[in-house]
Amino acid sequence: MPLTRTPLLAETVRKLVARGGYVNAYKIFNRLHPSDIAAILGDLSEHLRRDAFKTLYRRNLTLASEALSELGPERGAVILSEMSSQEISAILQELNPDDAADFVADLPAELQEEILGAMRAKEASEVEDLLQYPEQTAGRIMSPKVFSLEEESTVEEAISQLQDAGDLEMVFYIYVVDEHGNLVGVLSLRQLLLKRPETLLKDIMETDVIRVTTDTDQEEVSQLVASYNILAIPVVDAQNKLVGVITVDDVIDVIKEEATEDMYRLAGLDVEERVFTPPSTSIRKRVPWLVVNLATAFITALVVAQFEATIAQYAVLAVFMPIVPLLGGNAGNQTLTVMVRGIALGEISWANSRKALVKEVIIGATNGFVVGVLVGVVAYLWKGDPIIGVVLSLAMLGTLLVAAVTGTLVPLFLRWLKIDPALASSIFVTTATDVVGFLFFLGLGALALARF
Amino acid sequence: MPLTRTPLLAETVRKLVARGGYVNAYKIFNRLHPSDIAAILGDLSEHLRRDAFKTLYRRNLTLASEALSELGPERGAVILSEMSSQEISAILQELNPDDAADFVADLPAELQEEILGAMRAKEASEVEDLLQYPEQTAGRIMSPKVFSLEEESTVEEAISQLQDAGDLEMVFYIYVVDEHGNLVGVLSLRQLLLKRPETLLKDIMETDVIRVTTDTDQEEVSQLVASYNILAIPVVDAQNKLVGVITVDDVIDVIKEEATEDMYRLAGLDVEERVFTPPSTSIRKRVPWLVVNLATAFITALVVAQFEATIAQYAVLAVFMPIVPLLGGNAGNQTLTVMVRGIALGEISWANSRKALVKEVIIGATNGFVVGVLVGVVAYLWKGDPIIGVVLSLAMLGTLLVAAVTGTLVPLFLRWLKIDPALASSIFVTTATDVVGFLFFLGLGALALARF
Numbered sequence: 001m002p003l004t005r006t007p008l009l010a011e012t013v014r015k016l017v018a019r020g021g022y023v024n025a026y027k028i029f030n031r032l033h034p035s036d037i038a039a040i041l042g043d044l045s046e047h048l049r050r051d052a053f054k055t056l057y058r059r060n061l062t063l064a065s066e067a068l069s070e071l072g073p074e075r076g077a078v079i080l081s082e083m084s085s086q087e088i089s090a091i092l093q094e095l096n097p098d099d100a101a102d103f104v105a106d107l108p109a110e111l112q113e114e115i116l117g118a119m120r121a122k123e124a125s126e127v128e129d130l131l132q133y134p135e136q137t138a139g140r141i142m143s144p145k146v147f148s149l150e151e152e153s154t155v156e157e158a159i160s161q162l163q164d165a166g167d168l169e170m171v172f173y174i175y176v177v178d179e180h181g182n183l184v185g186v187l188s189l190r191q192l193l194l195k196r197p198e199t200l201l202k203d204i205m206e207t208d209v210i211r212v213t214t215d216t217d218q219e220e221v222s223q224l225v226a227s228y229n230i231l232a233i234p235v236v237d238a239q240n241k242l243v244g245v246i247t248v249d250d251v252i253d254v255i256k257e258e259a260t261e262d263m264y265r266l267a268g269l270d271v272e273e274r275v276f277t278p279p280s281t282s283i284r285k286r287v288p289w290l291v292v293n294l295a296t297a298f299i300t301a302l303v304v305a306q307f308e309a310t311i312a313q314y315a316v317l318a319v320f321m322p323i324v325p326l327l328g329g330n331a332g333n334q335t336l337t338v339m340v341r342g343i344a345l346g347e348i349s350w351a352n353s354r355k356a357l358v359k360e361v362i363i364g365a366t367n368g369f370v371v372g373v374l375v376g377v378v379a380y381l382w383k384g385d386p387i388i389g390v391v392l393s394l395a396m397l398g399t400l401l402v403a404a405v406t407g408t409l410v411p412l413f414l415r416w417l418k419i420d421p422a423l424a425s426s427i428f429v430t431t432a433t434d435v436v437g438f439l440f441f442l443g444l445g446a447l448a449l450a451r452f
Numbered sequence: 453m454p455l456t457r458t459p460l461l462a463e464t465v466r467k468l469v470a471r472g473g474y475v476n477a478y479k480i481f482n483r484l485h486p487s488d489i490a491a492i493l494g495d496l497s498e499h500l501r502r503d504a505f506k507t508l509y510r511r512n513l514t515l516a517s518e519a520l521s522e523l524g525p526e527r528g529a530v531i532l533s534e535m536s537s538q539e540i541s542a543i544l545q546e547l548n549p550d551d552a553a554d555f556v557a558d559l560p561a562e563l564q565e566e567i568l569g570a571m572r573a574k575e576a577s578e579v580e581d582l583l584q585y586p587e588q589t590a591g592r593i594m595s596p597k598v599f600s601l602e603e604e605s606t607v608e609e610a611i612s613q614l615q616d617a618g619d620l621e622m623v624f625y626i627y628v629v630d631e632h633g634n635l636v637g638v639l640s641l642r643q644l645l646l647k648r649p650e651t652l653l654k655d656i657m658e659t660d661v662i663r664v665t666t667d668t669d670q671e672e673v674s675q676l677v678a679s680y681n682i683l684a685i686p687v688v689d690a691q692n693k694l695v696g697v698i699t700v701d702d703v704i705d706v707i708k709e710e711a712t713e714d715m716y717r718l719a720g721l722d723v724e725e726r727v728f729t730p731p732s733t734s735i736r737k738r739v740p741w742l743v744v745n746l747a748t749a750f751i752t753a754l755v756v757a758q759f760e761a762t763i764a765q766y767a768v769l770a771v772f773m774p775i776v777p778l779l780g781g782n783a784g785n786q787t788l789t790v791m792v793r794g795i796a797l798g799e800i801s802w803a804n805s806r807k808a809l810v811k812e813v814i815i816g817a818t819n820g821f822v823v824g825v826l827v828g829v830v831a832y833l834w835k836g837d838p839i840i841g842v843v844l845s846l847a848m849l850g851t852l853l854v855a856a857v858t859g860t861l862v863p864l865f866l867r868w869l870k871i872d873p874a875l876a877s878s879i880f881v882t883t884a885t886d887v888v889g890f891l892f893f894l895g896l897g898a899l900a901l902a903r904f
Contacts, residue, residue: 010803035679043801070679163646171642172624172683189641190623194615226708227487227522229701231624231683248700249681255704256678259711260793266715267789268782275794276807279814283822286786286815290823293782297775298830305771315764318773319757322886323749325774330720330745334738337719341712342727349495351462355728362731363738370735371742378750434774 010040017048022055029056034063038070042276046078053079057091065094073106074274085111089118097126098143098250105131138221139214141254142235142244148175149201151184156197158187172231175242176205183209183234183242211236214243221246222254223346262344265422266337268293296431300325303435307442310449317445320379320392325437327371328399332429335360335407340422343415357408364404365397372396387448395440399433406432462492469500474507481508486515490522494728498530505531509543517546525558526726537563541570549578550595550702557583590673591666593706594687594696600627601653603636608649610639624683627694628657635661635686635694663688666695673698674706675798714796717874718789720745748883752777755887759894762901769897772831772844777889779823780851784881787812787859792874795867809860816856817849824848839900847892851885858884 057064133139176185185205268289376393411421585591628637637657720741828845863873
């Protein structure tokens with residue numbers, strides 16, 4: 001949420017809650033949109049957040065549950081952790097089933113049972129149904145509350161049913177089903193307004209409905225909604241029975257989540273981590289990546305160790321040693337980022353990936369030449385030794401070529417293995433550029449200095 | 453666009469166009485959604501893309517312009533570059549004004565004039581109006597075609613006007629204005645269905661309308677739409693006059709664009725670059741970043757140069773030298789990514805940024821200790837020299853602390869300067885961790901080896 005919107009209010013609420021002015025804090029909350037309340041709650045310390053939420057919860061259960069839903073499972077966990085399972089159930093049964101499922105999924109298994117048991121039977125079973133589907137699939141993120149009508153209904157019946165359908169806040173399309181509940185058509189709300197009351201839905205519906213199945217990956221769902229510019233996409237089971245709908249607001253969350261995921265994976269971070277994840281959790285999640293990096297750093301050290309004797313003789317090699325791997329790492333990272341993002345946005349297909357490789361090799365060769373000449377000249381001017389300059393130039397050119405090739409091929413290869421290209425690409429690419437960078441520079445350096 | 457959807461069709465079209473089978477290629481296009489046509493065009497070589505587009509353009513101008521719009525200005529540029537300004541105008545005047553403005557903005561200034569001159573007057577002036585607003589503002593990305601009614605209108609009049617408003621494809625809300633055209637209220641389409649025909653709009657409208665002004669940054673627009681779960685946001689000028697609307701499909705584009713921007717900036721890439729940007733452009737855009745990196749690499753080399761004599765004496769230092777800066781760079785990058793993404797998602801405010809710093813320092817200290825002990829033990833086992841082990845451990849701890857502090861403070865400081873935190877953070881952080889990493893390790897190493 002933008003920082004410009006609620007900082008003053010947040011400060012006021014913070015002071016009120018800290019002083020025990022719960023009633024006045026509630027009065028402020030009561031005037032706000034749930035998403036603003038969530039922004040304020042998210043800004044408070046964990047202790048104050050719990051107190052402020054309790055105030056809201058006691059006075060306005062609906063608003064409290066909406067705010068919790070906006071806060072999301074990660075930042076909401078600390079609030080729920082202090083409540084009884086009765087209280088948690090009372091809140092969760094107010095949420096949309098897909099949002100409630102997000103919260104329940106994050107709880108320990110025994111607490112899940114207890115909470116679902118304490119919820120109203122209808123809501124509990126809706127949540128349980130959603131939890132059957134794997135995370136990040138259409139089935140898991142869909143809302144089972146989908147507005148549908150039979151194909152034999154008339155426009156007049158459709159409008160009257162729409163008027164009766166109270167709690168469906170986001171109806172954009174009317175999905176039309178046959179007698180078995182199979183999805184056969186779609187109509188927009190506006191089309192209803194344009195037709196005569198007695199018209200049958202089956203005569204005006206669009207039959208070519210873009211749809212997904214419950215096991216479709218959420219990233220594909222978001223790409224479909226985004227590229228077809230639609231507001232909602234129906235979800236069907238393997239028998240084409242309409243079982244849910246995913247609306248554009250959920251798609252926006254998926255798009256943000258997937259972008260975060262890619263950025264995090266490129267940096268070796270766990271997808272679940274957020275700015276205010278407790279430090280103990282962050283430590284546990286970041287250490288493995290650092291240990292993997294340590295292992296690759298030792299590989300680098302092993303390469304350098306082969307040249308220990310040469311370095312003892314020509315210590316100047318050690319001075320210039322960091323330059324080539326540093327630049328190689330950066331160039332590799334540029335290529336890698338373009339590729340990973342291009343794959344995520346669906347711009348790279350198998351057909352055009354060769355073109356991408358050719359392009360990156362041309363860039364690597366040119367930039368290797370430009371940066372190579374530059375580094376050689378500067379080194380020569382500094383140390384007055386042409387040999388170091390030439391060695392640096394050549395090593396730079398070679399390393400930037402390797403950076404281009406690995407930066408392109410590693411993510412493509414991972415995708416071919418059906419692994420997220422963002423997940424492990426950077427470790428392979430930087431290891432390659434580090435090893436090759438030291439090897440080229442020290443190897444050429446050892447040869448040249450021994451000979452001239 | 454997902455790779456799973458159109459690869460076979462793309463292959464067929466490629467073969468058809470390559471063989472000159474334009475009529476059959478057109479028959480395929482004619483059955484597809486514009487976004488699928490765009491996906492296929494984007495996949496073709498530039499030469500075939502132009503030919504395929506020309507086929508489409510001659511037979512179905514509307515479909516051609518829709519496909520071009522989906523392809524976007526970057527990938528569409530190569531198509532327009534081969535067309536006459538008459539032809540370009542004929543296409544652009546079919547697009548929504550905001551999409552047309554995107555294309556026009558990317559053209560050379562003299563061609564802009566010529567094309568706007570050849571367009572129908574109404575469309576040309578709509579595009580010109582939009583181009584007055586700076587890039588990445590609400591004014592630039594809004595659609596000036598906004599559906600609004602006067603507050604004295606009745607529900608019945610509203611419905612009949614909706615039925616007449618032909619080409620407004622994405623009407624979700626009805627904005628209500630006063631006699632001066634000022635925005636005073638909003639209604640959803642569904643609310644219209646629930647009210648009696650003679651009801652006045654001003655009696656049923658919601659008056660607390662979430663709105664932005666023409667100069668609002670597009671990132672803030674997208675955060676508002678996403679956090680309030682709305683489908684469109686009205687844009688007003690400084691006098692609160694309703695001038696346009698931004699719909700959720702444009703917001704999705706903004707969210708993707710901003711995520712790409714952050715990822716690219718962290719990797720030192722230009723925001724405009726795409727997978728298939730011509731190599732010459734990519735080279736021009738990537739070299740400056742590499743040159744900046746080269747400068748920082750020389751700073752690193754300068755630090756190492758201070759220890760040249762020590763390294764000549766103890767070449768083992770050179771072997772372990774790369775390890776600490778490598779790990780420091782990775783740890784700094786983890787912190788930086790969490791911060792940059794947290795700022796972009798609006799999770800970090802000034803109030804809670806101290807908390808973020810404390811958290812990262814705790815993580816840096818703990819991970820520094822864990823990885824420090826590990827690297828020390830491995831180095832000791834390898835070389836049998838406890839001094840190197842202890843020096844590595846201490847240098848690692850110190851460097852990971854510096855990584856935590858700079859990784860947190862640099863993006864916050866840049867934001868305070870109103871610079872995009874993603875833009876230059878990584879260069880400062882990696883330079884800091886490199887310099888400090890070499891300095892701590894070689895400095896401590898020189899001291900220890902000289903003494904023991």
